[in-house]
Amino acid sequence: MLSPIMIDTTFTYSSPFPDTFVFGVAAASAQIEGAAFADGKGESIWDRFARQPGKVAHGDTLDVACDHYHRFDEDFALMAAMGVKHYRLSIAWPRLYPEGDGDLNPAGLAFYHRLFDSMERHGITPWVTLFHWDLPQSLEDRGGWTSRVTVDAFARYADTVVREFGQRVKNWITLNEIRCFTMLAYGYGTKAPGRRESAAVVNQTFHHALLCHGHGVRAVRAHGGEGARVGLTDNCDVSVPVTESPADIAAAQAWFLDKNLHVLGAIHGRGYAPAYLQRVGADAPKVEPGDFDLISLPTDFLGLNIYTATYVRAGREGQPYEALNLPPNYPRADSAWLHLVPQAIYWATRMCHELYGHGSIYITENGCGYNEEPVVNGEVIDLHRRDYLRNHLREVHRAIADGVPVDGYFLWSFIDNFEWEDGYQRRFGIVHCDFDTQARTPKLSARYYTDVMRTRTVL
Numbered sequence: 001m002l003s004p005i006m007i008d009t010t011f012t013y014s015s016p017f018p019d020t021f022v023f024g025v026a027a028a029s030a031q032i033e034g035a036a037f038a039d040g041k042g043e044s045i046w047d048r049f050a051r052q053p054g055k056v057a058h059g060d061t062l063d064v065a066c067d068h069y070h071r072f073d074e075d076f077a078l079m080a081a082m083g084v085k086h087y088r089l090s091i092a093w094p095r096l097y098p099e100g101d102g103d104l105n106p107a108g109l110a111f112y113h114r115l116f117d118s119m120e121r122h123g124i125t126p127w128v129t130l131f132h133w134d135l136p137q138s139l140e141d142r143g144g145w146t147s148r149v150t151v152d153a154f155a156r157y158a159d160t161v162v163r164e165f166g167q168r169v170k171n172w173i174t175l176n177e178i179r180c181f182t183m184l185a186y187g188y189g190t191k192a193p194g195r196r197e198s199a200a201v202v203n204q205t206f207h208h209a210l211l212c213h214g215h216g217v218r219a220v221r222a223h224g225g226e227g228a229r230v231g232l233t234d235n236c237d238v239s240v241p242v243t244e245s246p247a248d249i250a251a252a253q254a255w256f257l258d259k260n261l262h263v264l265g266a267i268h269g270r271g272y273a274p275a276y277l278q279r280v281g282a283d284a285p286k287v288e289p290g291d292f293d294l295i296s297l298p299t300d301f302l303g304l305n306i307y308t309a310t311y312v313r314a315g316r317e318g319q320p321y322e323a324l325n326l327p328p329n330y331p332r333a334d335s336a337w338l339h340l341v342p343q344a345i346y347w348a349t350r351m352c353h354e355l356y357g358h359g360s361i362y363i364t365e366n367g368c369g370y371n372e373e374p375v376v377n378g379e380v381i382d383l384h385r386r387d388y389l390r391n392h393l394r395e396v397h398r399a400i401a402d403g404v405p406v407d408g409y410f411l412w413s414f415i416d417n418f419e420w421e422d423g424y425q426r427r428f429g430i431v432h433c434d435f436d437t438q439a440r441t442p443k444l445s446a447r448y449y450t451d452v453m454r455t456r457t458v459l
Contacts, residue, residue: 016456017397022408023453024086024127025079025430026365027068028176030134031417033092035069036062039107042098044134045144046420049192060423066415066433069111073118075440078431079414080122082446083453087124088364088410089115090132090176091161100136101153109164116168127364127410128165129173129233130158130216133181133192133420140193145182145205154212158219166224173303173364174216177235178209178263190421200283206262207285213267214294221297232267233303233364236260238348239312240341242324247314251321255312256351258320268356270296301407302352303364306392308337309344333368333388334426340368342391349399349406360407366392367412369419369426373443380432380443389445393458411449415440 017023036047050061068075079087093100095108119126131154135144142149162172182205185191197205213232220230237259241248257265261276270292277284311324332339345366352358368388373380389411399406416429424435430446433439451459 015397015401018400019456020407021400021456022086022362022410023084023449023456024088024408024410025084025414026088026410026412027414027417028129028132028134029090029092029095030062030065030132031413031419032066032068032415033095034063034065034067036065038069039095039111040098040105041092041108042094042100042105043137044092044094045137045140045192046134048137048140049194052194055192055194056421057423057425060418060425062418064435065418066435067438071438072115075415076118076122076124078440078442079124082442083450084414085124085453086127086408086410087119087414088127088129088173090129090134092134093131093157094134094136096160097136097153097157098138100139100150101156102138104160112165116165120168125171126169127171127173128161128169129176130154130161131174131212132176135181135192144193144195145186145208146197146201148208148211151208151211151215155215155219158212158216159223162219162223162228166220166228170224170227170229172216172220172224172228172230173233174213174230175209176233176364177305178206178213179235182206182209198283199280200285203262203280203283203285207287207291210263210266210295211291214297217297217299218294229300231299231301231303231360231362233305234263235305235307235365236264236348236352238306238309238341238344239321239323239351240309240343240347242311242313248312251314252312252347253351253355254320255310255323256347257355264352264356266292267296301360301362302356302358303362304348304352305365305412306345306348306363307366307368308339309341309347311341333384334371335369335422338368340388340391342388342395344395345392346395346399346404349396349404350402353404359405361405362408362410363396363406364410365412366409367428369422369428371425371427373416373427373432375432375434375441378441380441382430382443382445385430385443385445386448389449389452390458393452397458 187202189196239252239255241252415431416427416433419426432441
């Protein structure tokens with residue numbers, strides 16, 4: 001464990017972010033592209049899941065989404081007008097490999113070359129996520145994340161993507177939010193493919209995802225060329241000490257380490273910790289020789305998707321910590337899970353630096369979703385999102401002032417989109433999308449973020 005950070009008491013929120021700090025926006029292929037079956041694209045698990053009654057709100061599908069597939073040039077022009085210079089996007093695996101492996105789809109490659117051409121014309125730097133949940137259905141039919149078939153297919157896919165686009169893309173993210181496409185998808189069944197498997201099977205999906213992360217790192221090292229950088233985006237469980245006293249901070253650190261043993265702990269420990277193996281017992285994942293040589297390959301940065309947190313205080317009667325339940329009227333967004341805890345962004349980044357030694361951290365997602373955000377007289381007055389954004393940026397700013405190496409912030413999301421099982425009712429964008437007409441309307445929060453990016457200060 002590293003020495004605690006010394007807090008800079010001279011810090012003020014009017015101080016500018018560092019000149020090298022990256023401001024950007026984020027979105028994912030499945031959520032915005034549409035064209036779900038166009039130009040040879042294969043079926044994804046979300047294409048199949050969305051067609052099962054009751055799985056997605058209002059029976060919404062990904063078929064059209066924001067029609068970004070046909071409107072990306074318009075969208076990049078809008079980004080540029082807003083002052084966005086960095087965009088985190090993902091590649092649709094089934095658009096390149098319709099069966100997950102098998103034959104490569106030339107039309108899919110051509111689409112992303114056109115997309116990167118447009119980004120270059122508009123002065124926007126790509127940050128590319130190799131996998132953001134849209135697993136090819138063909139691989140799911142052969143076991144999905146429960147099978148090493150998916151690991152082998154991802155290795156080939158990652159090699160193809162980095163080799164094809166490595167001259168244009170220098171910032172790579174291997175996977176997005178392992179917990180969501182493993183535990184929530186194969187344990188709770190709330191995300192595609194909607195399976196409810198045993199603890200042993202779910203733990204194995206975690207392990208296979210970690211292997212794919214390793215293959216993503218390996219592919220970037222092999223094919224990324226000069227200046228290529230790579231990291232994982234994790235939605236780690238986040239703890240916030242109830243008071244910033246030594247006892248509560250120590251308790252929050254213990255909770256953080258305990259809850260993240262199976263992803264960050266495994267990567268940094270070059271294996272599963274004894275505490276984790278004791279906890280899961282006979283349900284421990286099967287590990288083959290050499291697995292952790294791949295899983296623990298060094299990365300250049302850590303991406304964190306930060307939305308909420310758990311409050312923790314010093315434990316009683318010899319317990320290392322006590323996690324507190326939130327009262328019923330604790331503020332949250334329209335997503336039941338998205339309780340508003342701005343300090344999450346400070347403590348997540350600080351703990352990843354202090355406990356795991358990360359020397360470069362990017363907030364790869366942070367945002368809030370609400371259902372009712374109408375356009376009135378050409379405006380969307382989303383003051384709730386402006387407030388959310390400002391409060392979280394203050395915590396990013398505080399972390400930097402306290403010596404935490406936070407090097408960038410990507411707001412989720414650029415535009416209202418298909419929000420997984422919540423369909424189109426849940427709006428996270430700073431740009432409003434009318435899903436009937438595809439009209440784009442920047443919200444008040446977009447104009448606020450434009451001013452923040454321009455001045456590099458929390459306004």
